[in-house]
Amino acid sequence: MVSSSRVLRAVALxxxxxxxxxxxxxxxxxxxxPWELFAMSIDAYKVLPYWAxxxxxxxLPWAEMLIGLALMAGRWLRVSxxxxxxxxxxxxxxxxxxYAKGMQIDCGCFGLGDAISARTxxxxxxxxxxxxxxxxxxFPGRRKAE
Amino acid sequence: MKLFxxxxxxxxxxxxxxxxxxxGKSMGSPNAPVRIEVFSDFExxxxxxxxxQLLPLVxxxxxxxxxxxxxxxxxxxxxxxxSREAANYATxxxxxxxxQQVADALFLNQxxxxxxxxxxxxxxxxxxxxxxxxxQLLAKDPSVMSEVERxxxxxxxxxxxxxxxxxxxxxPKRYPLAGAVNYNLLRSLLDGLLx
Numbered sequence: 001m002v003s004s005s006r007v008l009r010a011v012a013l014x015x016x017x018x019x020x021x022x023x024x025x026x027x028x029x030x031x032x033x034p035w036e037l038f039a040m041s042i043d044a045y046k047v048l049p050y051w052a053x054x055x056x057x058x059x060l061p062w063a064e065m066l067i068g069l070a071l072m073a074g075r076w077l078r079v080s081x082x083x084x085x086x087x088x089x090x091x092x093x094x095x096x097x098x099y100a101k102g103m104q105i106d107c108g109c110f111g112l113g114d115a116i117s118a119r120t121x122x123x124x125x126x127x128x129x130x131x132x133x134x135x136x137x138x139f140p141g142r143r144k145a146e
Numbered sequence: 147m148k149l150f151x152x153x154x155x156x157x158x159x160x161x162x163x164x165x166x167x168x169x170g171k172s173m174g175s176p177n178a179p180v181r182i183e184v185f186s187d188f189e190x191x192x193x194x195x196x197x198x199q200l201l202p203l204v205x206x207x208x209x210x211x212x213x214x215x216x217x218x219x220x221x222x223x224x225x226x227x228x229s230r231e232a233a234n235y236a237t238x239x240x241x242x243x244x245x246q247q248v249a250d251a252l253f254l255n256q257x258x259x260x261x262x263x264x265x266x267x268x269x270x271x272x273x274x275x276x277x278x279x280x281x282q283l284l285a286k287d288p289s290v291m292s293e294v295e296r297x298x299x300x301x302x303x304x305x306x307x308x309x310x311x312x313x314x315x316x317x318p319k320r321y322p323l324a325g326a327v328n329y330n331l332l333r334s335l336l337d338g339l340l341x
Contacts, residue, residue: 033321034321034335034338034339036331036332036334036335036338037321037323037335039328039331040323040327040328040331040332040335043328043331044325044326050328050330053328053331104308104324104325105324105325106324106325112321112322112323113305113322115307115308115324
């Protein structure tokens with residue numbers, strides 16, 4: 001019989017690889033195109049001043065790439081899982097805000113043409129739930145409890 | 147607005163159509179390295195903003211210097227009661243070389259006709275009596291109505307679901323930009339594409 005902790009660890013491993021791949025893919029869709037396109041997506045949310053839009057557009061894709069690679073490699077797991085959760089929490093909050101305000105904008109998640117909708121909210125909400133679970137699993141207190 | 151009108155006058159001799167663009171709705175050189183197609187709806191407030199604030203800057207900095215070929219496309223949204231009628235009038239006016247004047251008038255008076263439904267009043271103000279008669283006839287012409295429908299179908303084929311949407315093309319690269327766009331970012335993007 002397979003113990004529940006082994007199942008949890010297997011789920012965490014699968015989640016780590018999948019979440020890492022999603023982050024790497026999200027970064028790649030932004031880095032392969034001119035950075036201004038992602039800047040326009042950020043600007044459309046109307047939450048950041050122009051200078052901050054430029055900073056985020058230039059740096060966030062690289063941060064996503066680093067987090068994604070770290071998750072896939074299983075390195076700095078606590079930091080990378082917590083960073084992924086924090087980012088997804090911010091993204092999800094901004095998307096819910098935009099959706100509630102009826103803003104018809106691209107979510108900016110995976111390049112152009114991904115308008116915010118109930119589908120994108122469910123998708124990002126699922127990613128956030130997975131990331132929070134992974135963060136919880138990666139902390140020593142949780143492992144000791146097993 | 148004045149700049150837009152001046153630019154149009156200056157560009158009239160070099161108006162030319164690419165294979166699928168209405169020459170009456172296009173500005174600049176068709177051989178320009180970058181092409182911008184603007185899908186808009188005359189009853190959409192964001193389209194009014196784009197037409198009156200952003201496009202004159204694009205005209206000044208990129209279309210007049212021959213760097214960008216600007217193509218207007220109709221994308222009347224079903225939720226707007228009078229936008230299809232407005233698109234038909236504008237497309238009809240394009241056959242007489244009066245598209246920009248009619249588009250300017252439609253956007254300028256958008257607040258009035260979207261409420262009272264008197265689209266024609268806005269259009270007629272910028273046409274001579276002879277032109278007005280021709281536009282009224284042309285607006286009911288099947289070729290004009292099918293041209294509007296072709297634009298809509300082209301927009302749907304490009305997965306456009308909101309207005310305004312600009313599709314920027316440079317060689318094989320296509321970038322659809324939906325909604326209001328910051329001009330500084332657009333300028334940076336265009337400058338990068340033109341390098």
